[in-house]
């Protein structure tokens with residue numbers, strides 16, 4: 206579980222309609238709020254891509270062409286699924302990954318980010334179901 210902070214919204218990991226398990230808002234979240242930071246291990250991009258090839262889920266956030274964060278054993282933010290109409294976004298600051306809400310998010314909503322904004326290039330089908338879904342990510 207995420208550590209409890211009094212001024213932070215509560216998040217919960219639940220079964221997702223998009224993929225596997227997802228991260229959900231257990232309480233309403235205001236717009237532009239920092240939800241926390243993705244934890245993981247700093248890895249080299251080339252090796253990490255080879256290791257991830259063929260896997261169903263993406264747990265890699267690439268900072269540049271050399272370094273990425275492998276969050277496969279990180280905190281609950283590793284369950285953030287992709288949506289082509291994401292309600293959250295990632296801010297990459299040096300080698301840290303912060304998670305923010307875009308607009309206000311209702312309690313019970315699944316939190317999503319747009320992987321397309323994080324330099325990820327994969328050949329996976331997108332199942333987000335959002336209007337305007339790009340179909341692949």
Ligand SMILES: [Zn+2]
Nearest residue numbers: 289331333338
């Ligand atoms: Zn989509």
